[in-house]
Amino acid sequence: MRRYLCAIALIVLSLVTPARAAEPVDLLLVLAADVSRSVDPTKFQLQREGYAAAIADRRVLDAIRSGRNGRIAVLFLEWSGIGNQAVVIDWTLIDGPKAAQAFGDRLLESPRSFADRTSISGGIDFAVAQFARAPYFAKRQTIDVSGDGTNNAGRDVTQSRDDALALGITINGLVILSERPLPWNPEHTNPPGGLANYYRVNVTGGPGSFVLEAKDFSSFGQAIIKKMIAEIADATPPDAPTRR
Numbered sequence: 001m002r003r004y005l006c007a008i009a010l011i012v013l014s015l016v017t018p019a020r021a022a023e024p025v026d027l028l029l030v031l032a033a034d035v036s037r038s039v040d041p042t043k044f045q046l047q048r049e050g051y052a053a054a055i056a057d058r059r060v061l062d063a064i065r066s067g068r069n070g071r072i073a074v075l076f077l078e079w080s081g082i083g084n085q086a087v088v089i090d091w092t093l094i095d096g097p098k099a100a101q102a103f104g105d106r107l108l109e110s111p112r113s114f115a116d117r118t119s120i121s122g123g124i125d126f127a128v129a130q131f132a133r134a135p136y137f138a139k140r141q142t143i144d145v146s147g148d149g150t151n152n153a154g155r156d157v158t159q160s161r162d163d164a165l166a167l168g169i170t171i172n173g174l175v176i177l178s179e180r181p182l183p184w185n186p187e188h189t190n191p192p193g194g195l196a197n198y199y200r201v202n203v204t205g206g207p208g209s210f211v212l213e214a215k216d217f218s219s220f221g222q223a224i225i226k227k228m229i230a231e232i233a234d235a236t237p238p239d240a241p242t243r244r
Contacts, residue, residue: 022137025093026067027232028075030127034147035078036118038178038189043217044112047146047176050221051076052104056097057225063232064094071095072232073136076107079123081116082154088113091134118188119154120147120203124171128164141167142206142231146174146224149188150198157202170206173199174227176214210240 033047054060055074064072076089088110094100127143143164151157164171175196178189191198199211210230214223230237 022135023093024069025071025073025136025138026064026069026140027072027234028091028131028134028136028138028141029072029228029231030130030143031074031076032123032127032143032145033076033078034080034118034120034123034145034149034176035112035114036080036147036149037115038118038149039115043148043176046217047220048107050217050224052107053221054224054228055094055107056100056104060225060228060232061097061100063229065096067232073134073138074103075130075134076103077123077127077130078113079119079126080114082119082122084114084116084119085122085126086113087130091130091136093136117153118147118149118151120145120151121154121157121160124157124160124164124203128160128167128169131167131169140234141169143169143171144174144227144231145171145199145203146176146220147199148176148178149195150191151202152188161203161205165205168206170209171204172209172227172231173204173211174214174220174223175199175211176217176220178216208234208236210236212237212240 031051072094073091074094075091077085077087079085089106092103131141161171177195196211196213204211212223212227214220226237
């Protein structure tokens with residue numbers, strides 16, 4: 001009987017220990033980057049460099065240190081067409097310059113994942129699934145979607161957004177404006193009302209959610225710094241268009 005009770009106790013401990021062992025952080029942040037075919041190699045490189053520089057920026061690190069736990073967990077993924085989503089850098093604890101620099105270096109060294117159509121819905125669905133396997137715990141969970149076009153593959157993006165919101169996940173957007181519309185589909189990157197409005201109506205949501213604009217890929221780095229500071233501080237930038 002004693003051996004039986006010990007065996008039961010070990011089983012119970014094995015079930016509850018992982019939940020207790022999850023390290024607390026102030027934010028679980030998924031960076032979901034568009035790598036569809038409208039993102040040419042030059043734009044792709046500027047986007048990667050922007051993310052790498054932002055995560056190690058002093059202002060972003062100051063925002064991280066100001067949190068209750070002084071650390072966040074970040075996952076970087078890329079998305080394109082239906083079924084084309086991949087984790088580039090898995091859940092990583094960011095608690096200072098060393099960790100942030102290592103994250104950025106890995107990002108710059110990683111190859112591009114895809115170059116297909118634009119399934120924002122697929123990117124959101126894939127991002128949502130990553131929270132369930134995070135080895136960290138945070139009350140705040142945010143998906144940071146960056147892209148340069150509308151959803152043109154997969155299920156309705158509003159359904160993906162609403163499913164994420166039902167789980168308590170906030171979705172923010174960073175739209176990269178295109179200087180020239182695509183000749184074969186001009187409304188993809190320049191929809192009626194503007195891409196920021198499209199994201200605000202169809203993609204973003206949750207308490208304090210917002211959309212920021214990068215005028216082009218060259219200004220992406222500064223825009224993502226501003227966005228990450230706001231997400232980490234759980235605040236909406238004063239000049240950011242929010243979802244109505």
